[in-house]
Every structure is written in C-alpha cells, then in structure tokens.
Amino acid sequence: MDFDLDWLLGTDYSQPLNFLLISSILFIGIFLRYIILAWVYHELVYKKLGDSMPYRRLHQQVRIPQVKKEIEYSFYGAIIFAISGSVMLICWQTGLTQLYTSLSLWDWIWVPMSFFIALFIHETYYYWLHRWMHRPKVLRYFHHIHHNSLYTSSFTSFSFHPIEAFLQAIFLPVLVLFLPMHFSVLLALLITMSVTAVINHAGVEVYSKSTLQSPLARWMVGATHHDMHHLKYRCNYGLYFTFWDVWMKTEDVGFEKRFLTHTTKEKNLT
Template sequence: MDFNLDWLLGPDYSKPGNFLLIFSILFAGIFLRYLALAWGYHELVYKKLGDSLPFRRLHQQVRLPQVKKEIWYSFLGGLIFAFAGVVLLILWQSGLTQLYTQLSWWDTFWIPISYFLALFIHETYYYWLHRWMHQPKVLRHFHHIHHNSLYTSSFTSFSFHPIEAGLQAIFLPVLILVLPMHFFVLIALLITMSVTAVINHSGIEVYPEGAQSNSFFRWMVGATHHDQHHLKYRCNYGLYFTFWDVWMKTEDSGFAKRFDEHTREDGNVKVESSVNARM
C-alpha cells in the first residue's frame, strides 16, 4: 500500500518562496502545538487532578514571569525546529533519506522495531549530549537557560537556548539518512517527543505507586525522575528511559525514595514551595 504524499513533496522547497511558505506552516504548527499541549496539560492535569491519586504534585505552581520566559525560548526553539523540518523535507524530496511511504508485509515487524530502535538511538544521543551540556563551561554558555526553571512546569518542556534547540533539532534529519523509517514512524516519534517532554516537565507524577518495582515502568523517565535532574543538576540525564542513568550510575540515589513518598496512597507529602511561586 502506498500513501499519496505528492501534495507534501510536490513543491521545490529549496526555492526561497516555497521554503518560506513551508517554514511558516511548520513553525505555526510546532509552536501552537507546544502552547496547546503545555496549557492543556497544566490546566487539566496539574491544576484539576493534582490532588487526586494516582496523580501527585511535586511542587507548587510557578510564577507567570518564568512561564513568559519559557514561552519566549520555546518560540525561538520553534523557529529552529521548523527550519530542521524544512531541511528534512528537502532531504526526503531529494531522495537522500531512508524515509518511505509504501507498506509491505515486512512493515508488520519493521514499523514497531524501527520505532523502538529510533527511541533507543535518540535516548543514547540525548543522554551523552546532556551529560556534555552539564560540563561547567557548556552549562554556563547555553544549557543554563533550560535550568533557569528550577521548578518546572509543562511550559518548560521546550524552553531551550537556540544552540541547544539546534543540537536537538538535527537528530531526526540525520536519523532518516541512515535508518529506514516509514512516514508513520516519523509522526509517532514527533508525537512521543512532544508528549513525554510535557509530562516529564509538568511537576506532577503520573506513574502510580509501586511503579519502581515494575519491570517495565522502572525503566521509564517520569516527572519525579526529571524533576530531580532540575533540582540537583548532575543526575538523571535520561530523556525517555532510565537505563543509561542506571548503567552509568548517574541516577540519583534518593530517586526511588522520593518517588515512593509522592505516590503512596497513605502518604502525606508536603508539596515543595517553588522559589517562583504561583502562576
């Protein structure tokens, strides 16, 4: 089965007019998606469900000035991600990528395999990039922008210095040069990146009590895991999964205890007060 995407690949995006048009469309989609996901999750999950199990707030809401800065840097990052998206389309249009649309019997196996393989590659790239960005000089030059949000919210999810946004944006255009990938997998990866970023920065734990003893959930990064990275800096570098942190012994030793305190049904955990206070 072949999906007709001629409408997407038809224009020559290397021409300035077409480049600017698709860039504007991609930017609008990326930035508006960010605003909708961040605002929606904050309003519906953090504010309305934060006091009811299995959800548990990790800290209080942040002030509006912090959120405004996060939205501004997300705006700048959206420009960079949109540029990377146009580059991806030009590479695809030029026949230089391994991206395809035709489905065969083999894709019954390859689509899930390629999806999880892409996540593993992304996790590996991000973990080591993230550790490098925590070198003092690198942290001081650009990664500190993301860490200015000591207490995070869903709006923190795409708040990066433009250099850091660029280092993240190049991943998918490079990946599709070497990894055969169906168009559906590319879309699934983009959705996964957006949703997990919002959840893990939201300041509210969604994994239930006992998840740390579960053989599957134990390896998933959640809000508590990433929250400790923002609080302590030199631990919990993972993006989707915890295995690199476990293997490289960079997972915070107090993570499991803090997770249990915030998720147990009989817990009476004091919600941490944010230095940025309430939004």
C-alpha cells in the same frame, strides 16, 4: 499499501519562497502544538489532579514571569525546529533520506522495530549530549537557560537556548539519512517527543507506585525523575528511559524514595 504523501512532493521546497512558506507553516504547527499541549496538561493534569491528589504534585505552581520566559525561548526553538523540518523535507524530496511511504508485509515487523530502535538511538544521543551540556563552561554558555526553570512546568518542556534547540533539532534529520523509516514512524516519534517532554516537566507525578515493580515501566523517565535533575543538576540525565543513568551510575540514589513519597501517601510539597 501506500501512505499517500504525494501532495507534499508537488512543490520544490528548495526554492527560497517555498522554503519560507513551508517553514512558516511548520513553525505555526510546532509552536501551537507546544502551547496547546502544555496549557491543556497544566490545566487538566497539574491543577485538576493536583486538587484531588495533592501528594502527586512535586512543587507549587510556578510564577507567571517564569512561564513567559519559557514561552519566549520556546518561540525561538520552534523557529529552529521548523527550519530543521523543512531541510528534512527537502532531503526526502531529493531522495537523500531513508524515509518511505509504501507499506509491505515486512513492515508489520519493521515499523514497530524501527520505532524502538530510533528511541534507543535518540536516548543514547541525548544522554551523552546532556552530560556534555553539564560541563561547567557549556552549562554557563547555553544549557543554563533550560535550568533557569528550577521548578519546572509543562511550559518548560520546550524552553531551550537556540544552540541547544539546534542540537536537539538536528537529530531526526540526521537519523533518517541512515535508518530506513516509514513516515508513520517519524510522526509517532514526533508525538512521543512532545508528550513525554510535557509529562516529565509538568511538576506532577502521573505514574503509580506499581511502576517500580514493572519490568518495562520502571525504565521510563517520569516527572519525579526529571524534576530531581533540575533540582540537583548532576544526576538523572535520561530523556525517555533511565537505563543509561542506571548503567553509568548517574541516577540519584534517592530517586525511588522520593518517587514513592509522591505516589503512596499525602505529603507536604517540597
């Protein structure tokens, strides 16, 4: 069975005009995806659920000037991610990547396995990159842009200094050079990155208190976990999962208490 992407191979995207065209198309898709997802999540989850379950909100709604600045930096980031995507496409066309489109019987096992392997590698890369970005000189130089959003919103999810955006954008193009990956896994990873980033920055906890008792869900980063990182800086560095924070003892000791506070009873916003 084939995942038909032959239409993507019909153009040489290494040619300057074609590169500009595909980068522009990717930029529009990436930036619109960010705007729509962030706005919809803010309106339907933060505001609507917050009205019916106020104890799940982690803080009050952020101010418009902050959101405008977040959208501005997200605009720059979308350009960088689009260029990165175009480079990955060219590498795929020239046979440099391990991306493939045909499905075999083995892929019933490898497709989900490669998805979780990629998540683990990305988690590891990001955790240690994130800790490096919190070195004082690095933090002052560019990572502070993301931390200017002390109280986060769904629009914070994509707001990075261009250098940080570049360091994040290069991950997938480099990964597919080495890890065999079906194209559907690549798309699933992109969706996962977008959705989890919005959930973790939106300022409203959507996971229930039972999450802490789940053998799997307890390892997932949520809004409370990442919100504490923005408030305290020196803790909770994880991207998707908390296991590196637990292993390296960088998870805030008050995380579980604060999580339960926002999932078990009504509480004044802090």
